[in-house]
Amino acid sequence: MTESAANKAVNGEVCHRATNGVKPGRNGFVKNHYHYKQQKNCYAEEKVYHTACNGGVYSRPFIESFEETPMFVAVLTYMGYGILTIFGYLRDFLRDWKIEKCHIAREREQQKDFVPLYQDFENFYTRNLYMRIRDNWNRPICSVPGAKMDLVERISYDYNWTFDYTGRVVKDVINMGSYNYLGFAENTGPCANAAAQVTMNYGVGIGSTRQEIGNLDKHEELEKLVAAFLGVESAMAFGMGFATNSMNIPALAGKGCLILSDELNHASLVLGARLSGSTIRVFKHNNMQSLEKLLRDAIVNGQPRTHRPWKKILILVEGIYSMEGSIVRLPEVIALKKKYKAYLYLDEAHSIGALGPSGRGVVDYFGLDPRDVDVMMGTFTKSFGAAGGYIGGKKELIDYLRTHSHSAVYATSMSPPVVEQIITSMKCIMGEDGTTMGRERVQQLAENTVYFRRRLQEMGFIIYGNSDSPVVPMMLYMPAKIGAFGREMLKRNIGVVVVGFPATPIIESRARFCVSAAHTKEMLDTALSMISEVGDLLQLKYSRHRILPSLDRPFDETTYEENED
């Protein structure tokens, strides 16, 4: 009942906005960070924290911030890349003339006269920029990827061209990088025990596809459970999260269909859309006006050239965007989708388990009806500590996928112990195991998230994204600081993820923390104080707005006492 009331309000508002254009109170999405035009800097002061309370649409405050890149930082960042590029060219020149030793693997002599496998410029970035800071990625670990992990120590004597393993282990590194939102990456406890039992009974392989003879009773059990968990009629599980997108979107859309995709969608969604052969149009990140404009234009104008009406329109969005930490404006997307009769494909890779009072993802977070989302997609890799992906929705949808999904016909089905891990962890979240452990974890994650984000903001870092998102991107900007931050943090026994171009826009390099329910307050405090220390060392506290948004959350005040630094 409340649902429909809310929806009416949304519809009203959407129509209103369509004619009205920008409303002052709604700059939350109008001015997201993609408008990093420097001349707007002087106005940044009052636009840092966009609170969008949209009356009936959002049941809770929707606080999402993307602070402007300070002008001088932007200039310095570009200069940094400029210098790196100049040195890159210089060193390429030296390598060409054999003055500098070249470590790159070479083409075989016999095939020198073949067309080169790579264009020279293709690897310029890898050779001259990535190689300098390569030690920050692919760090091998040799323990559970839990709240703390052990890293294999490696050392490079030739500036990261090759690594030597010293045989030593860096023990007890606080893990701020793994997507272990609910802490189900465990080697003991009910999940691991159940998985071990299934390994003994079933083995690990399957050796066939779902449609042929690889459909185990375990798979059927999992799918029923997923459907119940999501609150949809039916669900189907697949062996790989990436492939769930890239192999199922082509089954849903084809020639003559239009796919509207968020500009920051994951590579798997982009690949799936491309493989489908549909027309793809991209809207600005989480920008509902951009989406609505595309929808209107598409329906009014039809297909290009022929002007035939589109067969169907599919909107692709993610629950939490893994590089921005932003949460999709789902109530508005659903309102638009209903108004324009489009279909909605929601990828909950990062949000399932990690959002919502009962851990059921972004739909739960906004208190919406899962039936309003046509295709509920998600992965088991993150919150469930397993591997694979699922699609949930109406029975007709799943029946169609069972018969037409590329995955069901051609790909080996999921490994039984992995399936069991998902079943046990999902039951735990649902409380079906008879404990409150799952619920506590969901709550703990929410508390940890709010605490961690607030403390970082207080310290003066520029933090992107929604205040409830456990994905916390912290801006580094300059290319040199990417490497420096990763290394300095590791020195202090904290494992962080740093990302730069091409995963982010060129000047917006960042560190990304993933908060987990398994993090204790001590661990978070240790991590925070180290981040602060390194932040001072590298001058990362760019934010010029130390004022905090009012945090009127139910938890928060009572849970942790605040100690201002």
Added chain:
Amino acid sequence: MASGQQWVLVEMVQAFYEAPAYHLILEGILILWIIRLLFSKTYKLQERSDLTEKEKEELIEEWQPEPLVPPVSKDHPSLNYDIVTGPPSHKIIVNGKECINFASFNFLGLLDNERVKQKALTSLKKYGVGTCGPRGFYGTFDVHLELEERLAKFMRTEEAIIYSYGFATIASAIPAYSKRGDIVFVDEAACFSIQKGLQASRSFIKYFKHNDMEDLERLLKEQELEDQKNPRKARVTRRFIVVEGIYLNTADVCPLPELVKLKYKYKVRIFLEESMSFGVLGEHGRGVTEHFGVNIDDIDLISANMENAVASVGGFCCGRSFVIDHQRLSGQGYCFSASLPPMLAAAAIEALNIMEEDPNIFTVLREKCKHVHKALQGIPGLKVVGEPFTPALHLQLDRSTGSRESDVKILRSIIDYCLDRQVALTQARYLDKEERFLPPPSVRVVVTVEQTEEDIEKAASCIREAAVAILK
């Protein structure tokens, strides 16, 4: 110089005063027009709409999309899957009935091998199940590095790279190298994951007739002529041949030595997909290169999944570092996907151990394959498709009934007949509308080392009975 410039300026001002008013106005309008053109929004075709808001609203109101998915009929042949209870090993329980497994690609019988299970279990106790991250972000485990090293050593190549999903392996590897404008020559019988990789690469695709080297050479010659016309373009157009070791869809082997000759003659790189031949062909199970005695360095990239002979999950590519290393930043299924659960990697390592310790297993498998191939000969109405030494044969109808649908039904009833008599078989499934060249419907017969002589005799006579009963 300075005085000269001044003179020009003065002259300009004078000319300005002397010019007639209409001229000035015209120039003014022209300048304004230019400014407008400069600053106006870029011209978009879509926006050129003379519709009023009301008309637009009506259009939006009227538009009715197709349903998200077309309805599936209740009796669709692949809607209701057979349910397997328990492990899909030598004995398999299909729909509640215990059968001998002639359907799972468990060639070496490693699926429920005790050693493999124990290794997986030890790994589970150490690492848990999931990796909670892609390889780049703390998803690289020491087990992954070990498996990559072992695979490279096993195949005697410089480097190997593992993927977490067999299907995604070749489908990611092809587009990592072949881009828009490049040319790929591919066998018509190539499996679906190759087709998807080719589609993702957006290259020009040229299909040659299955295993027909003359046809391939014809295409290569055509291309050579084309290149002579436009040598500048030819210098940057990469060429690839994509073939399978043992074809999944036809169960025969690619003529690798001829392909290698063509490779050097026309300077084309070879990508070889070995999911069916890795751990099957060759004295040590290294696949089709070992089978033919071809130098493995002559093949630019070999890809295989670890879901058949290795009986785990995932896939790998191997070859020279110069080629393989590129995928670590460009292989989409590698970079953007969570890494392989360590317990599955550990299982794969143990499977490799077993394969290395006892290469005899491959000879045994080949003997069984020949046996099965022979036993299936001469069944009335059914023909065996595939080479005698391949482990996944196809049984096709001798004479099609004319419609694919009824062929599928007939084959299904043969399978049901066998299932009732405790022989588990399955149909080779395809997406009829998506396949480039749809293979005829067939029953898959998979050979494993665990099948005894009696099992094989039983299966063969069972299929024969079924064929006699159903195809009459």
